[in-house]
Amino acid sequence: MNYKNAIENPVFETIAAVAGEMGVESYVIGGFVRDFLLERGTPKDIDIVAVGSGIALAKGVAKALKEQPKVSVFKNFGTAMIKTDDLELEFVGARKESYHFDSRKPVVEDGSLEDDQNRRDFTINALALSLKKENYGELLDPFNGREDLRHKIIRTPLDPDLTYSDDPLRMLRAIRFASQLNFRIEKESFEAIRRNRKRLKIISRERIVDELNKILLSDKPSIGFSLLYKTGLLEMILPELTNLSGIEEKEGQRHKDNFWHTLEVVDNISENTDDLWLRWAALLHDIGKAPTKRFDKEIGWTFHGHEFVGSKMVSRLFRRLRLPLNEKMKFVQKMVLLSSRPIVLAQDLVTDSAVRRLIFDAGDHIEDLMTLCEADITTKNPRRYKKYHNNFRIVRDKIREVEERDHVRNFQPPVDGQEIMDFFDLRPSKEIGIIKDAIKEAILEGEIPNEYEAARAFMIEKGKKLGLTPKENQDKK
Ligand code: ATP
Ligand code: MG
Secondary structure, eight states, X not given: OBOGGGGOSHHHHHHHHHHHHHTOEEEEETHHHHHHHTTSOOOSEEEEEEESOHHHHHHHHHHHSTTOOOEXXXXXXXXXXXXXXSOEEEEEEOEEEEOOTTOSOOEEEEOOHHHHHHTSSSGGGSOEEEOSSTTTTBEEOTTOHHHHHHTTEEOOSXXXXXXXXXXXXXXXXXXXXXXXXXXXXXXXXXXXXHHHGGGGGGSOHHHHHHHHXXXXXXXXXXXXXXXXHHHTHHHHXXXXXXXXXXXXXXXXXEOOOHHHHHHHHHHHHHTTOOOXXXXXXXXXXXXXXXXXXXEETTTEXXXXXHHHHHHHHHHHHHHHHTOOOSHHHHHHHHXXXXXXXXXXXXXXXXXXXXXXXHHHHHGGGHHHHHHHHXXXXXXXXXXXXXHHHHHXXXXXXXXXXXXXXXXXXXXXXXXXXXXXXXXXXXXXXXXXXXXXXXXXXXXXXXXXXXXXXXXXXXXXXXXXXXXXXXXXXXXXX
């Protein structure tokens, strides 16, 4: 098979010409070839194998290119990278690899193209296109990767036990590709992953999270997460999630399986947002349900306070996985904490004050929160499904209406602490907090409008009730 049309970009001719002059064979390999054959377009990152020095080839190519790009050399890995305006070219010399048990860093020696294809993780990632003159554009496919592409199968070129044990990151890559491409992991491979799951220990948390994020960003993340679950990997990475699985029954009452429910929510939200952190929020929104689960004879199963407990768990989980401990984490925590609020509104008649409170608490994240809560509707009862969605539309309208009128999003009470202190001639004290809070409450409850005059009058009233005397009267005494 010839695929000259995959390598129409003039950069490939340059590489071929330079390699020809140097007397080394060169090939395009890996993701570029795979994605072209899958008609996913021609990726911007391109991997080139040279049978010889990849670094020398990279330097030669850089010299031959008009824009004279810089070459970044990674001597330890024997690789070099060239970044042009629209491409990222990674060069490596063809190699053979052997592994030690306690590391995913192989011992490397020079090898042939076949050796190099043997060390690739999956048959669909071992596909190469020749850049040699004699067979320019020819597909070199020793493991029948094209067939696997056609049948949507993830398979390792060599014995899967060896492949996964050598570099356990490949277990996560297999699942990530399955999720991204909507492929199946071949049975032998799947079982090898299960058997080798404990090997995950030698993988850094940063790499694990990298793959998790890619799974979360795929069109249907449940494909990846259910594979992680079934292979036993998820239990090692996110036990908070696997703790949600299972259904208990007491006195004839059952609760839903919150693990599978969560995966449905993640799939739902992925239809409406590509925001990684909002997807994380969906993944973690119910984790507080495992530690808060109780059975009550009167009301059945309860998960009282799970939102609060869950949002506390988020920070421990982020710390453990080396996820960022910045505003992204705070966002996820906030989403988890507020995740049940709009639902309560949607089930009942909505009052203005409840909506004002929601807007105040969610601030700029109110839209994201609504997106999360709508994704949380997983009922299989069509009548209820319709009703809940309809109610959410009402809540959304109400939010818009209340926001336009009252401007409570991120609002600062129109009278601040300093003004209270000045008016009653107070030092910083408990009373100031009480008055401030009361003003905020009065505005949110709709007792007074969100305006200065009204807030000031309210402050004076409240102060008097607390037994405070305005400064001007104090002076008169
Ligand atoms: P994408 O860039 O879309 O994530 P990719 O297949 O290009 O997919 P890269 O991580 O860019 O993935 O790796 C490029 C190629 O290097 C792969 O196609 C594969 O042949 C090889 N490769 C990458 N990581 C491994 C690994 N851990 N074990 C074996 N081969 C690997
Ligand atoms: Mg790539």
